[in-house]
Amino acid sequence: MKRRDFLKTMSIGLATMGLPQRALAQNKASRPNIVLIFIDDMGYKDIGFNGSKYYLTPNIDRLAAEGMIFTQGYVCAANCAPSRACLLSGQFTPRHKLYAVNTVRRGNKYNDRLALTDVEESKVLPAQTITFAESMKKAGYATGMFGKWHVGNFDGDTGPAGQGFGTALPTNPPKITKFEETNDPKEIFLYTNQACQFIEENKDRPFLVYLAHHAIHMGIQARAEMIEKFETRKGVGGQNNPNYAAFIAHTDDGVGRLMAKLDELGLDEDTVVIFLSDNGGIPISSQLPLRGLKGMYYEGGVRVPFAVRWKKQTRTGSTCDTPVCAADLYPTFLDLAGAKPPTGQPLDGSSIVPLLKGRRALEDRPIFWHFPGYLYQSGWTGSRDWLYRTRPVSVIRKGDWKLMMFMEEWSLDGGWDKRQSNNSIELYNLTADIGEKKNLAQSMPEKRDQMLRELMAWQKKTNAPIPKAPNPQYNPKAKPETKKRGKKK
Ligand SMILES: [Ca+2]
Known part of the structure; x- marks a missing residue:
């Protein structure tokens, strides 16, 4: 029996018990299925619906076209593990303290002005964190996770099963x-088929799928015939690698297969599909006009492809320019399920259901990022300096504006009193300057101070660490970390 028919039968049965039919209809409508597709390392411009002229992503583009594209959709950290921790x-980041992949100290310590001895960090998403999977499971959803976990030990209490996924594959660390x-x-x-099987098995009850692909993280894997297709296609604007394009095309095929399964089961209208990536793009693929890449807190590192399809509820072909972020998805899921937020655990995002229904909301709410660490590789496009992708930084986005506090200059060069001259603050109007080229921190002191005060109040409220201790080993002439790239995810 199809879920729709099942509910219909149920509602007839219950209506005779005196429950109004309309209330049941609302109840059904408020508990759609959820499919969250999370790609690894796909940059904002790595996709057709955000204007790529080289990559071909017809299935994902169709998904987006049938729903709402968020032009300013963010993740809450600029690389894998912390981004996933914030999503789940x-x-x-200051709440769960998972700031970085492995550690906040990634680079040659002689390059660092701050010692970071006063930064407490967690290597995993703490077991006591109540994830959206735990909350949704409690609300009666079947919860399934397929693919990359990366925020704990796969089999332990910090793994998917321990964190609320009733079904999780692979059951061992993936090879x-x-x-x-x-x-x-x-x-x-493999992951797509597992997700499809899970959907089939749970089609008669509300379910939540978290499909977290390892693609399109380096190294590239693609079939020869797909690569060939792109070898004859002319690359444009810094996107021209046929292997990478083929890898993206395979990912798109996977999304197509999953959508076909929803259609086949008649679940396309009852299922909210969310598509996004865990962080910005990598040097192989230009993200212009955005500045920066994966690992940086400029737009190219944290603004990602972000689209939601909710048939009959969200207007087909709509676009939303209000900034939203991955931390909004947890409260969004609760909202869709009519479920309660976890007790004793603050959620930093807000439900985007009003936006999906075409209403104005969240226009003036701030989004925050906090990265009290160093992240090597040298020489990546868009970085503030040649040695690192990022140095310790704290960021607020609100309305048209974005302010970045760079902690080395802030902590060691005079803080608030010297903010006009110590190069600790960058301020951008993203509506006028999407490429973050014109730092307005000195020329717009009032706006700067207003944003800075709000950022500092949030840092205080969340106990966000601002490292203060200078690094006694710091050497301005030290060379960058030379460790081979590609070892760390
Ligand atoms: Ca990633």
Whole structure:
């Protein structure tokens, strides 16, 4: 029996018990299924619906066209693990303290002005964190996770099962090295098929799928015939790698397969599909006009492809320019399910359901990022300095504006009193300057101070660490970290 028919039968049965039919209809409408597709390292411009002229993503573009594209959709950290921790917990980084992949100290310590001895960090999303999966499971949803976890030990209490996913595959840490044998790029189709099977098994009850692909993270995996297709296609604007394009096309095929399954089961109208990526793009693929790449807190590092399809509720072909972020999804899921927020755990985002229904909302609410650490590789486009992708930084986005506080200059060069001259603050009007080229911190002191005060109040409220201790080993002439790239995710 189809879920729709099942509910219909249920409602007839219950109506005879005296429950009004309309209330039941509302109840059904308020509990749609949820499918969250989360890509690894796909930059804002790596997709057709955000204007790529080289990559081909017809399935994802169709998904977006059938729903709402968020032109200013963000993740809450600029690389894998902290971004996932924020998504799953609904919290910005100072709450769970997972700031970085492995550690906040990634680079040659002689390059660092701050010692970071006063920064407390967590290597995992703490087991006591109540994830959206735990809340949704409690609300009666079947919860399934497929693919990359990256915020704890897969089999322990910080793994998917421990964090609320009733079904989680693979059950062991994934091995994604056998492309020659499987012909399945980063196991896109394995995870997709597992998700489809889960949907089929749970089609008669509300479900939540978290499909977190390993694609399109380096190294590239793509089938020869797909690569060929792009070799004859002319690249434009810094996007011209046929292998990468093929890898993206396979990812798009996976999304197509999943949407076909929803259609086949008649669940396309009852299922909210959310598509986004965990962080910005990588040097192989230009994100212009955005500044920066994965790991940076300029737009290219944190603004991602972000689209939601909710048929009959969200207007087809709509676009929303209000800034939203991955931490908004947890409260959005609760809103869709009519479920209660977790007790004793603040959620930093807000439901985007009003936006999906075409109403104005969240226009003046701030979004925050906090990264009290160093992240190497040298020489990445868009970075503030040649040595690092980012140095310790704290950021507020509100309305048209974005302010960045760089902690080295802030802590060591006079803080608030010297803010006009110590180069600790960058201020951008993103509506006028999407490329973050013109720092207005000195020329617009009133706006700067207003934003800075709000950022500092938030840092205080969340106990966000601002490292103060200078690094005694700091050497301005030290060379950058030379460790081979590609070892860390
Ligand atoms: Ca990533």
